[in-house]
Amino acid sequence: MTLKYKIYSIILVALLVVGCGSVMKQVGQLTANLLTSKTSDLSVVSISAGFVRNMYSADVKTFEVEYLGENWREGANLVSVSFLKRDGVGMYTIDGKVFIDGTEIPHTANGFYGKWIDKNDISPKTIRIETVSGQVAEFSITPPPLIEIVSVNGKKSGMEIDLNSDLRLKMKSPQHDKNTEFSVSLVTKVMGINSFIESGIFKYKDDITLPAEIWKNPITPVPATSGANWLKVERFDTNLKVIKGVGASQIIGASIDVVPVSIKGEVETAFTGVVKDNGINIEETIAIKNGEMKVKMNKPNAFYGRPMSSGKTFALASFTVRATKLKQSKTDSSSSTLGGVKTTTTTTSTRTFPTLPDAFWDSYIDGLYVDLEKVLKSQYNIKLIPVENVLRAPSYQKLEAVTDENTIVEVEKSYKGTKNLIPTSFSSIVGNISSTFASDRVDAHLIRELGVDGLISVTIDLKQCLGILLLCHQ
Structure with missing residues (x-):
């Protein structure tokens, strides 16, 4: 399984507190601001960059849509770069300049720099970072071919997903091979904040059936939002790039498709609202000669384990x-x-x-x-x-x-x-x-x-x- 870092997700800080969604967003943004500092030394930075094709509709109303507000462009492509702290927790802004294809890009927030481009423009994009200390880092990024959802559980419209049943997907994506991977996500509300949460990463096939267990094993142990929802599939390429003078670099090209779906069925949850029995935990005491042996075993959920x-x-x-x-x-x-x-x-x-x-x-x-x-x-x-x-x-x-x-x-x-x-x-x-x-x-x-x-x-x-x-x- 490939675990990729979502460079275009703006949810950078998770707060373990309880409250309404609007308060969580404000507190989360405040915390993210406090965790963001400026640097001109790229050796302490982890660069995470991405080229995402076919951005979904603003009607999905994820936190990312709210974050970018009027700047959101349905169907367009987004090229972005984020600067993360390699040691410690937080993000960096660059004391210097960041360019995407020769255009200087202002800092949006929390170490994120992004540029919208036309949906038909899939030419390689060059990202260049210049710091006031004289350091320069440059690399290019391209996205994979488009991916398209043809039908969900045999339906091309009025699509439904039962969380207690397998998911049958028909898709189209050219130029794929045995190593091509894609992910499946549904919109999930976590502490009042909507975001796409991945339920699994799989080898791509035009026609594929995924077991119902994926809905019980998402990357974040919170069940998808019932009723009206959105299904996202994402084809991606991940490249770990060695750039002289930079702490670490990850380049992701991604193509996505999002369709409206209706969610029925339920995933059993604990009183805290998280998926019940997420992963496998075994605790057992075994009697042996002259005493006993206590055994504790843990296997993460299927997404990680x-x-x-x-x-x-x-x-x-x-x-x-x-x-x-x-x-x-x-x-x-x-x-x-x-x-x-x-x-x-x-x-x-x-x-x-x-x-x-x-x-x-x-x-x-x-x-x-x-x-x-x-x-x-x-x-x-x-x-x-x-x-x-x-x-x-x-x-x-x-x-x-x-x-x-x-x-x-x-x-x-x-x-x-x-x-x-x-x-x-x-x-x-x-x-x-x-x-x-x-x-x-x-x-x-x-x-x-x-x-x-x-x-x-x-x-x-x-x-x-x-x-x-x-x-x-x-």
């Missing part, structure tokens, strides 16, 4: 074993009476986790890794690349190192010096916050650098008693 069968080669990015609070106390009391005097004896036995040599932990973790490798191969036909290859990857150096500890009360060891793929300390969590697009994240870089289908991160927490540890180790 690819099936294991889609990947054959993976990289073990982190493998950490931790033992914490390994302390047990047992109190026994006994009483006896002698010469009319009652005596009570209380005995407290305390068992704490002993300090074990590093050689024990190295052997223990090596054994766990071998077991993991066998399970992945036998049950999922997944091959792990050598860990040494992972450790040498350039992006891997940016991850938080595991501080190996071996004390009476706590043990934390990693396999062959692997680091934490998911930050665990407060400082590393804060340090990893970024507004950059998804394909510029460390995990995405690692997947490309290593040439694998995915990454695996394992953390094993050992608690309660030494007996469990020894049982696992045997």
